[in-house]
Every structure is written in structure tokens, then in C-alpha cells.
Amino acid sequence: MNILTQIIRLLVSVTFIFSGFVKLVDPLGSAYKFEEYFGADVLNLEFLSPFALEFSILLILAEIMLGVMLLVGFKAKLTVWSLFGISLIFLFLTWYSAYYDKVTDCGCFGDAITLTPWETFYKNIILIVLVIYLLIRVYDIQSLFSDIFAKRASLISLVVFVGIIAYVLRYLPIIDFRAYAVGKNIPEGMIIPEDAEKPVFEDTWVYNVDGEDRVFTTEEKPWNIEGATFVDRKTRTLKEGYVPPIHDFTMERDGEDLTEQLMQKEKLMLIVAYNLRKSNEDGLKKIKSLSDRAMEKGFSVYCFSASTLDEYEVIKNKFQLDFDLLFCDETTLKTIVRSNPGIVTLNKGTITGKWSWRQAERVTLD
Numbered sequence: 539m540n541i542l543t544q545i546i547r548l549l550v551s552v553t554f555i556f557s558g559f560v561k562l563v564d565p566l567g568s569a570y571k572f573e574e575y576f577g578a579d580v581l582n583l584e585f586l587s588p589f590a591l592e593f594s595i596l597l598i599l600a601e602i603m604l605g606v607m608l609l610v611g612f613k614a615k616l617t618v619w620s621l622f623g624i625s626l627i628f629l630f631l632t633w634y635s636a637y638y639d640k641v642t643d644c645g646c647f648g649d650a651i652t653l654t655p656w657e658t659f660y661k662n663i664i665l666i667v668l669v670i671y672l673l674i675r676v677y678d679i680q681s682l683f684s685d686i687f688a689k690r691a692s693l694i695s696l697v698v699f700v701g702i703i704a705y706v707l708r709y710l711p712i713i714d715f716r717a718y719a720v721g722k723n724i725p726e727g728m729i730i731p732e733d734a735e736k737p738v739f740e741d742t743w744v745y746n747v748d749g750e751d752r753v754f755t756t757e758e759k760p761w762n763i764e765g766a767t768f769v770d771r772k773t774r775t776l777k778e779g780y781v782p783p784i785h786d787f788t789m790e791r792d793g794e795d796l797t798e799q800l801m802q803k804e805k806l807m808l809i810v811a812y813n814l815r816k817s818n819e820d821g822l823k824k825i826k827s828l829s830d831r832a833m834e835k836g837f838s839v840y841c842f843s844a845s846t847l848d849e850y851e852v853i854k855n856k857f858q859l860d861f862d863l864l865f866c867d868e869t870t871l872k873t874i875v876r877s878n879p880g881i882v883t884l885n886k887g888t889i890t891g892k893w894s895w896r897q898a899e900r901v902t903l904d
Contacts, residue, residue: 543671544678550621550669550672554605555605555609557602557605558602561598562702563712564711564714566876567711567876568598572593581634599703602699603692606692606695608679609682610688611680611681611688612685612688618673619673621669625666625669628646629666636654636658646658649716708894710875710877710892710893714892716873717784718874718882719889720889722888724784724787724884724888726887728782728785731780735779736779737779740774740775741771741772742755743756743770743771744768745760745768747766751769786869788865788866788867791864796864801887803886805835805837807838809839809879811871812868812872813843814845820895821878822879823857824895824898825857825895827898828901829860832901833860835904837903843863847863875894877895880892880893880894881893881897883903
């Protein structure tokens, strides 16, 4: 049994298991990333967007199961060839998003580890080289302990993984890697340190000179050319500066930013519904009794949504809700809580609790 093969086998299997697991505990996060890839700005496959969650679940299960199967040595040839195929897909997607600057984070490690598009692409190059080596040495990959053990371990793993996905889709992620996890302070997450790394940009200028459009750098100062006429300026990011963990969070009402004011409240409850038209109606019914209890306990309650005031008025009247609407970016709201509607409580900007609407009866108000 070749030692190098076993080391590479372990590295590849652990990579796929880890990558699959951090997405397994939050499949909706991967679904949102698929929606981004399917969008008009990336692959222009918008007709696939309604199936983003299904794609997410299939990819997650394939990724983590192939990692497990390689680790235990179940059906080695099928496993390694499948790893090669999925690695090719990842390689293309990450090259495409990096080269065309389409997606800032591919989501290959969920929210646990954020890599730039080019970092992800280079990681996938290394990974596919390792998988190719395993293809060449596939006869060295034997079952761990026995064929029966490898088969049973794979089947049990599949059942467990499907169970985890079913649970987190019904409730919330069992592990929260986001900047809005319970215990995180939102204002602190928005701070940019004084010594933070600054972004580096490069400007190119298009000026018409003697009837011809020409491209210049800033150093060439085309505005000093006699008779030159400005046409366009293009800015390219050479290096990303420091981006705080929380950078798109606002709480607006009637065009007024209330973020600083509301972050001082000791008892604040947000009913997060990124899109009220897609909100679960059973959930909105439960929100009514919960919000009434919360206000009796001294909580300030708001609906936190990217929907319009008119859309909220319809919901408010239908379910007899007694609280106002705050506006925030839809992507941010999807990041805060993976439920529509979801419930978030805060104490002076620190998140003290998060629940799915299905857990409304369990919300603690002390």
C-alpha cells in the first residue's frame, strides 16, 4: 500500500468532507450562492434559479459523500472518477468567476472560510492534481477495515447527512459561521480599524485624440493633451482593502437611518422577512401572538424586510400586526437568519437569540 497515495487520499477526503459539512449545516446559504451563479450577471441561466435549493442539496450530498467514500474506501474507482468530474466543474466555475470578476466569494467553504475567486481557483488546481494522482494509483485505495464496513459506514453517513439537511431546512443552521451569529455585536462588526488595509484601484482614461478614442493611464495625464476630449473613465480594483464582517446593515424607516438609535435598545425584536410575498403565512400567524407577548415584556418590535411599505401594509392589516417596518438590503436579511420569517432578539446591538418561525413558541423573552 503506497504511503504517498494514502496521504493524498486522506487530504482529498478531508477537504471534501469539510467543504461539504460547512455547507451541509446551512444548505440555504449554498442555494443563495447558486442563485447568484444562475443570474444574468454570471452564467445567465435564470430559468434554473427556482431549482437552486435542489441543486444545493445534491451538490452538498455528492461532495460530502464522495469524501466519506474515499476515506473508507467504498467503490474506489467510481468514487475517484466522480471526484475528478466534480473537481472539473468546480475548476471551471471558479475560473469563470475569477477571470470575469463575476462572483466575489464562490462559497466553496460556505461561510466558514472566505476565499477570493483566484485563491479558490488555485486551490482547485491543486485539488484536481491530487485527484488525478489518485486516478493513476486507484488500485492502492483499499477498503478501510473491510468492504462491509465501508458500505455500512457510507450508508449510515448518507442517512445522517440527509437528516441534518432536513432539520436545518425546517429550523435554522446547527452551526452559524456568519457575522450575525448569536453572541455577535452588530455595531462592533461594522467597525473599520484605523490601521485597516486600504483598497488599491487603477484608473484608465479614454480620451478622443485627433478623432480616435485612445486609452491612457493616470500617469500619462491625457487631460493635458491639447485638443483631447474626455470619453470615459474605468476603474479596476487591483487589491481589495479591509472589509468589515458587517458592511451592508442598515435600519431605515421612511428614508431615515435608525441603525444607531435602535442598536442602543436593550430589548429589540426583529421579525426578519427578506421578501414578504414569499413569507410563510403560517409563520406570519405565529408572529402575531409572539409580537404581542414581546411588546408586553417591553420589547420594541419591528418587521425587518426588503419589501415595500405598501406590501407590508397588506400583511400588517391581514394579520393585525402592531409594529412598523424597517428596510434593509435583501442579501443582508438572508444572511442574518435563514428563515422567512425569522425572529432575532438583540440587547444593545448584541444578538441574543435567533429562531425560525416554527420555533416561535420557544422564543425566550426574559
